[in-house]
Amino acid sequence: MPQPHSSQTSALQILSQTFGYDHFRGQQAQIIETAVQGKNALVLMPTGGGKSVCYQIPALLRAGITIVVSPLIALMKDQVDTLRELGIRAAYLNSSLSMSEQRDVESALQQGNLDLLYVAPERLLSEHFLNRLDQTQLALFAIDEAHCVSQWGHDFRPEYQQLGLLATRYPHIPRMALTATADKRTRADIIQVLSLQNAPVFLSSFDRPNIRYSIVEKDNGRKQLIDFIQQQPEGSAGIVYCLSRKRVEETAEFLQSKNLPALAYHAGLPQAERIRVQDEFLLEEGRIVCATVAFGMGIDKPNVRFVAHLDLPKSLEGYYQETGRAGRDGLPSEAWMAYGLGDVVSVRRMLAMSDAPPEVKRIEAGKLDALLAYCETASCRRQILLTYFGEMGSLPCGNCDICQNPPSTWNATVAAQKVLSAAIRTGNRFGAAHLVDVLLGSETDKVKQFGHHELPTFGIGQDLSEATWRNVIRQLVALGYLLPDLEGFGGLMSSEKARDLLKGKETLWLRELPAVKVKTSRQDRTSPKASDLPADAQLRFDALRALRLSFAQAQKVPPYIIFNDATLREMALLDPDTTEKLKMISGVGEQKLARYGQGFLDRLSEVRSAPTDQPMSYPEPAQEKVDTLTATLELVNRGMDRAQIAEHRGLSVDTIGGHLLKLYHASKVTKHEILFLESHELLEIQKTAQELNLKPKQTATKALKEALNHQYGYADLNVALWLW
Ligand SMILES: Nc1ncnc2c1ncn2[C@@H]1O[C@H](COP(=O)(O)OP(=O)(O)OP(=O)(O)O)[C@@H](O)[C@H]1O
Ligand SMILES: [Mg+2]
Numbered sequence: 001m002p003q004p005h006s007s008q009t010s011a012l013q014i015l016s017q018t019f020g021y022d023h024f025r026g027q028q029a030q031i032i033e034t035a036v037q038g039k040n041a042l043v044l045m046p047t048g049g050g051k052s053v054c055y056q057i058p059a060l061l062r063a064g065i066t067i068v069v070s071p072l073i074a075l076m077k078d079q080v081d082t083l084r085e086l087g088i089r090a091a092y093l094n095s096s097l098s099m100s101e102q103r104d105v106e107s108a109l110q111q112g113n114l115d116l117l118y119v120a121p122e123r124l125l126s127e128h129f130l131n132r133l134d135q136t137q138l139a140l141f142a143i144d145e146a147h148c149v150s151q152w153g154h155d156f157r158p159e160y161q162q163l164g165l166l167a168t169r170y171p172h173i174p175r176m177a178l179t180a181t182a183d184k185r186t187r188a189d190i191i192q193v194l195s196l197q198n199a200p201v202f203l204s205s206f207d208r209p210n211i212r213y214s215i216v217e218k219d220n221g222r223k224q225l226i227d228f229i230q231q232q233p234e235g236s237a238g239i240v241y242c243l244s245r246k247r248v249e250e251t252a253e254f255l256q257s258k259n260l261p262a263l264a265y266h267a268g269l270p271q272a273e274r275i276r277v278q279d280e281f282l283l284e285e286g287r288i289v290c291a292t293v294a295f296g297m298g299i300d301k302p303n304v305r306f307v308a309h310l311d312l313p314k315s316l317e318g319y320y321q322e323t324g325r326a327g328r329d330g331l332p333s334e335a336w337m338a339y340g341l342g343d344v345v346s347v348r349r350m351l352a353m354s355d356a357p358p359e360v361k362r363i364e365a366g367k368l369d370a371l372l373a374y375c376e377t378a379s380c381r382r383q384i385l386l387t388y389f390g391e392m393g394s395l396p397c398g399n400c401d402i403c404q405n406p407p408s409t410w411n412a413t414v415a416a417q418k419v420l421s422a423a424i425r426t427g428n429r430f431g432a433a434h435l436v437d438v439l440l441g442s443e444t445d446k447v448k449q450f451g452h453h454e455l456p457t458f459g460i461g462q463d464l465s466e467a468t469w470r471n472v473i474r475q476l477v478a479l480g481y482l483l484p485d486l487e488g489f490g491g492l493m494s495s496e497k498a499r500d501l502l503k504g505k506e507t508l509w510l511r512e513l514p515a516v517k518v519k520t521s522r523q524d525r526t527s528p529k530a531s532d533l534p535a536d537a538q539l540r541f542d543a544l545r546a547l548r549l550s551f552a553q554a555q556k557v558p559p560y561i562i563f564n565d566a567t568l569r570e571m572a573l574l575d576p577d578t579t580e581k582l583k584m585i586s587g588v589g590e591q592k593l594a595r596y597g598q599g600f601l602d603r604l605s606e607v608r609s610a611p612t613d614q615p616m617s618y619p620e621p622a623q624e625k626v627d628t629l630t631a632t633l634e635l636v637n638r639g640m641d642r643a644q645i646a647e648h649r650g651l652s653v654d655t656i657g658g659h660l661l662k663l664y665h666a667s668k669v670t671k672h673e674i675l676f677l678e679s680h681e682l683l684e685i686q687k688t689a690q691e692l693n694l695k696p697k698q699t700a701t702k703a704l705k706e707a708l709n710h711q712y713g714y715a716d717l718n719v720a721l722w723l724w
């Protein structure tokens with residue numbers, strides 16, 4: 001059993017010895033310091049940002065026990081298993097334990113044998129438990145998923161509102177509230193309910209840089225989904241969100257018919273089945289869950305590689321939360337959506353038909369407009385998301401479909417006028433298909449039945465294709481120029497907003513239909529994928545993964561609790577052959593080293609000495625270069641910056657800077673990840689370079705460095721010249 005930490009032990013030492021990580025992320029260090037000093041705090045950090053260590057490390061540094069309030073039983077077990085694997089004295093108390101197990105936990109609490117105890121709020125608030133706490137030395141209250149106090153959020157829990165009691169009953173015990181939901185109203189509720197008025201607020205950027213956002217125009221959604229899944233690394237775990245239970249079941253069956261390991265999950269299934277699906281998703285590798293939004297809360301699986309939406313989510317908030325379940329481990333992940341005309345028409349109609357009070361409807365309309373604008377955007381998707389959540393001024397990300405394949409826009413004023421007048425001339429009651437027939441001059445039965453072939457608009461759209469017309473109509477609905485009928489027959493009518501456009505007082509630019517993409521094979525994709533490992537490392541990765549699974553099965557825990565994918569990948573890449581080297585790998589702390597270190601080293605040594613059928617066993621010099629780039633990329637994907645990578649790899653900042661530029665050139669990293677200069681610095685360098693007659697993308701010269709009084713290293717100078 002580990003000894004309690006002495007007052008000399010620093011937070012950083014615990015991070016490295018116990019958790020196996022070598023530096024804090026973002027504001028973790030300040031948050032921990034605040035709690036260690038006994039002060040309250042509100043922590044707003046995105047999913048997978050690393051909130052847990054913010055209270056877990058103070059729990060080890062402060063005398064007494066830390067009580068963690070957590071809303072979900074499934075979440076508690078996972079967290080406690082993870083902590084125990086690290087050698088931390090943690091337990092949970094909830095109804096899933098037998099009476100005698102509960103008694104054991106309570107006596108451990110009484111004897112001071114625990115550092116962390118996870119409880120549900122109703123348990124915490126029971127008089128019996130509070131009496132126990134009165135007799136216990138308390139270190140900290142951590143209120144995880146603190147947005148559950150807010151009625152406005154999607155996860156409101158009435159018991160959370162009563163947690164205000166902690167402030168009055170235990171005024172001297174610090175409280176730390178943590179959530180990944182950052183909107184202002186929720187934040188205000190948390191502060192009020194938990195009495196955090198004077199506490200510092202630690203707000204991190206909500207960007208999830210490892211998630212790539214993309215939206216395709218839906219034609220055959222399920223077929224597109226299959227294509228998308230087949231482009232993912234083999235064995236990728238994912239979630240496919242659908243609107244209805246029926247769609248969930250159909251989609252799961254369809255994927256199964258294509259030999260994909262798909263499962264169905266929705267609130268209509270018996271509880272036992274839901275638990276089975278959830279367990280299979282967590283414990284096995286590479287499962288694909290088709291689900292309604294009922295699935296997700298409490299799914300802490302870090303290596304979900306993709307989240308796909310086959311139907312429009314309810315709002316951008318919902319979308320961000322759902323897609324946020326991908327890539328909690330920080331490795332490259334995909335958020336993919338198929339979206340088409342039918343979706344726009346049906347959500348617009350649902351809004352129009354809603355009998356909510358006008359002010360609620362206005363809010364809903366605003367949210368819907370934001371969602372549709374996101375879908376239809378011709379600029380960086382991440383910028384739109386971050387702006388929506390209040391983070392202004394970010395650069396285009398380089399890791400979304402729009403940045404990577406910018407759509408062109410065209411002046412669609414005349415085309416839009418044609419559509420609108422076709423709608424008006426046909427009585428504002430026909431759907432998209434019929435309007436397209438009229439525009440193209442197709443003499444269908446329906447056209448003839450209504451005499452629409454005699455209208456002046458008949459056939460005025462033969463200059464554009466059917467697909468283009470559907471695309472135009474979709475954007476007109478999304479933008480609110482066309483409105484769906486209320487009866488639900490799919491009819492479209494010209495709106496108030498369309499007036500100026502019809503009169504020619506307004507110019508309308510629309511996105512062009514994306515060019516039909518040639519299917520990319522697994523090898524020639526530009527964006528990095530979580531499984532892009534060099535062949536020899538892949539061999540080691542597979543061997544290590546098999547070993548991990550056998551340890552996990554023996555312990556009855558999910559594989560990622562033994563070591564997560566990021567740790568395993570680094571092991572596979574660096575191929576350590578001593579305990580010392582193994583210890584350097586991120587995610588290998590003392591306890592895990594003691595427990596599994598030898599096993600993993602042995603397995604690596606087996607792979608090393610195994611005869612291979614491949615002739616190549618020693619890398620060529622060129623190969624070595626590729627590997628060093630991959631190793632750097634790996635660390636970028638783990639969230640390290642240039643200086644940290646240099647330190648970690650024992651290479652110079654300039655060398656790593658060179659790697660980053662090459663990776664940027666190969667579209668493997670984004671501008672954010674190579675640029676460490678303020679914009680005025682960038683300008684200063686570029687201006688000086690111009691004065692020295694240097695050219696963009698040229699390598700920085702000594703003269704440039706000198707002209708800038710040696711203020712910048714070569715790595716920064718090169719970046720500035722590259723981005724010139
Ligand atoms: N400083 C660090 N260096 C490397 N990895 C870290 C660091 N801090 C946390 N992590 C890892 O990041 C992952 C996500 O952390 P954590 O579970 O705390 O996320 P979270 O913020 O609670 O997210 P959620 O909102 O989904 O609950 C974990 O695997 C954790 O071990
Ligand atoms: Mg968490």
Ligand SMILES: [Zn+2]
Nearest residue numbers: 380397400403
């Ligand atoms: Zn972008």
